[in-house]
Amino acid sequence: MTELSALSPAPPGSRDAVLKFYFGPMDCGKSTLALQMNYNHGRQGRRGLVLTKHDRSGEPKVTSRIGLGREAIEVVDSMDLVELVRAHDRIDYLICDEACFYTVEQIEQLADLVDGHGVDVYAFGLASDFRSVLFPAAQRLFELADEVCRLQVEVLCWCGRPGLLNARVVGGEMVRTGEQVVIGDTDASPVRYQVLCRRHHRAGLLGESAGTAQTAQ
Numbered sequence: 001m002t003e004l005s006a007l008s009p010a011p012p013g014s015r016d017a018v019l020k021f022y023f024g025p026m027d028c029g030k031s032t033l034a035l036q037m038n039y040n041h042g043r044q045g046r047r048g049l050v051l052t053k054h055d056r057s058g059e060p061k062v063t064s065r066i067g068l069g070r071e072a073i074e075v076v077d078s079m080d081l082v083e084l085v086r087a088h089d090r091i092d093y094l095i096c097d098e099a100c101f102y103t104v105e106q107i108e109q110l111a112d113l114v115d116g117h118g119v120d121v122y123a124f125g126l127a128s129d130f131r132s133v134l135f136p137a138a139q140r141l142f143e144l145a146d147e148v149c150r151l152q153v154e155v156l157c158w159c160g161r162p163g164l165l166n167a168r169v170v171g172g173e174m175v176r177t178g179e180q181v182v183i184g185d186t187d188a189s190p191v192r193y194q195v196l197c198r199r200h201h202r203a204g205l206l207g208e209s210a211g212t213a214q215t216a217q
């Protein structure tokens with residue numbers, strides 16, 4: 001008989017925990033949904049942790065474009081997510097925002113938490129980087145998740161087509177080479193990101209708004 005802890009196996013007969021990945025371009029409402037989901041689970045008396053990495057606020061928080069926000073645990077590369085959960089009393093679920101920036105090993109740890117310990121994991125993030133290449137963590141989530149869901153909350157390209165891909169814009173020009181992760185859209189950064197349809201991402205056309213800060217609305 002093992003000692004009860006945050007990581008005790010789920011009792012026999014209970015449902016399997018799930019690993020779900022919600023993905024979409026920036027501004028598609030991922031963080032808003034992450035916060036809503038945390039609220040819903042919390043209301044049912046479930047205990048969870050909210051994790052993030054490189055939130056737009058630059059702080060250990062999950063914030064959404066529409067003004068919601070809450071404190072969160074900032075994930076760093078050296079963090080073992082199983083150990084993180086083990087350090088808490090009882091955890092029923094994890095909300096993992098910006099999961100595309102986690103390490104591949106941390107995605108494996110999320111799967112361990114689901115399978116070995118009955119923790120539901122709801123991961124949110126970008127699928128692909130500014131080159132339209134999958135982030136390694138997102139790729140692993142596609143491979144491992146029980147359920148994958150594309151979020152498309154009316155984020156549009158300047159042409160009106162659905163926005164699918166993130167372009168990196170430096171000095172008003174779209175770039176296709178560089179580090180996979182560069183934080184932009186802050187006052188201190190010359191880098192910004194713009195959501196485009198596939199056609200205009202491939203063509204490198206930013207529309208009339210090129211050079212100005214843009215939100216998706």
Ligand SMILES: [Zn+2]
Pocket residue numbers: 157158159160161196197198199200
């Ligand atoms: Zn377009």
